[in-house]
Amino acid sequence: MTPADHAASLRVRDIHKRFGHFTALDGVSLDIAAGELVCLLGPSGCGKTTLLRCIAGLERQDGGSLYIGSRDISHLPPQARDYGILFQSYALFPNLNVEQNIAYGLAGASREQARVRVAEMLELVGLAGSERKYPGQLSGGQQQRVALARALAPSPSLLLLDEPMSALDARVREHLCTELRHLQRRLGITTLMVTHNQDEAMLMADRIAVINQGRVEQYGTPTEIYRQPATPFVAEFVGQGNWLPFASRQNGHVRVGGLELRLPEIAGSAASGRLFCRPEAIAIDPAEQQDNRFRAQVREITFLGNRCRMSFELEQLPGHPLLAELDPERLPRLGSPDIWVALPPHSLQVFA
Template sequence: MNLATPGTHLHVRGIHKRFGAFTALNDVSLDVAAGELVCLLGPSGCGKTTLLRCIAGLEQQDQGTLSIGERDISELPPQARDYGILFQSYALFPNLTVEANIAYGLNGCGRGASRHRVGEMLALVGLTGSEKKYPSQLSGGQQQRVALARALAPAPSLLLLDEPMSALDARVREHLCGELRQLQRQLGITTLMVTHNQDEAMLMADRIAVMNNGQVEQYATAQAIYDRPATPFVAEFVGQGNWLPFQRHDDQHARVAGLNLRLAPGAGKARSGRLFCRPETITVNPVVHEENLFPAKVREITFLGNRCRLSFELQALPGHALLAELAPEVMPRLRSQDIWVALPPQSLQVFA
């Protein structure tokens, strides 16, 4: 039976997984297109690693189906599922050389073919000449490359990455994220990556599945998730955000502490709840009049290098801190604690 839709390489449908009374996955479905890199993003305990382990066959789902291409792999053992996997710990064998670690999954290839493939993999990850070294002689970034080469050596149709950058410092992580993404595109290998780091997901993914409490709350491109989060959890988990309590005045306006804010079409249908907007969409002391312009007071300014973060409160809503992010060149216009802020209608989204 073909479970996959056209263009889909990995097909996940209706996956449930429980550990005793705890539900780790609750009816999770998603498709990953051939050659696509998808990130499972969410906090600890959201179910992302459990989903990866079910796909890998390291955990058995209680309900649901999995397929790779046209093959139903729902009940297959891990070794029959045609994937490579890179763990958070890299799981390199400390007593084996780099060459032997990479060749570990190439049993049955023959010695000459195995050696040739190891050479190809070392060249691919930029470690030619390191064949005889042991893992302890390598940096963390080099160990990660060896583990990746080992995962890719058997030429799997699917690559699974379980928090592969978490053990690296920020600068090395950013560099290797770029390298891994470039390599994935070069090989065209379908990839599913687990991470709790939203910057990694934004940098690398074609699409992101944001998970919470065992469910996928939104599955879309990074820009769609950032610009129009589907739920309050997604809005709060991905990036910074501002929240304002509101009551609907009419279809195009909302009331916030006596202020009347115009809403753009598509802002949402809720009659009351919270208004949401990103800090960088707020204009401070605009040079020309803008809509939704209100007096405010500065609470704190934080310099962050390429931007400044301004904490302020609307005069009509004292004690309620909001954030704006500004370019440093805007700061000279802030000559006192009294400012004007504009909340552009197109940046406002309503949640019940």
């Protein structure tokens, strides 16, 4: 049987968890569809690993319910919850070879059944023929694959991943993220992954739950999280951004220092607050008739390979640096540090 044969949904309902006076989880609820990959994304100490451990039964929640499919697992021991788990450290047994590590969770299987299953798993993760090697003989990426094979060997209905890429260097991490995503889709196994790395979450997830101080700030697709952040925390945590405070608003326009900016037609009703804009949304050398077009002075340009990040100040808003991103090929055309920029209304988001 493969995981896809019995992939199940996961429902998290109003989970609370305290450690003494510290509230780690404050009423977290999530719905994860069968076969979906969801990332719990947030800074260290936000509660994402605590939530994963509650789902796994390694921590007991103080309140709330957990369901895999229609089965209430809220108070079941870990071994009765039907999941595979991959830890940050991989947790391989150094004194057992690869075959023995993978077969460890195949309780009740005969020796021949375990041997066949181990071979299937090693083929699945691209390590066929490595049965007799020991963890110390493997690279970090290979150890991660063995740990993944061990988690998948019992054909669980749920896969839990706790920062599985954090011990790898950037190049290996990106490659294995892609491989793991392809494997998860092929198997169709419901997967919940904890990460503090927004690039990992964007690359892998069907949906992302951004967690802050024990609460879900936003739950949506990577596109929704990036393009329509629901709160200032999400806007600041995911990607780069510019903030412009405004104190007055009238007829679809706001005053920011000496500037007047036109807002998008749908921009909330806040009379004061902050405008948010992604760096790549700022237009460099825009047409004269473009809305929110202002004179600016370039302060610094940072080359980032396939793009450049430019720090600039608007003439009517000195001392308030903003960021824009542009194609490196456009740099020679700028000519001087004095340029025109535009903050298109559709790129502006209002936060009260």
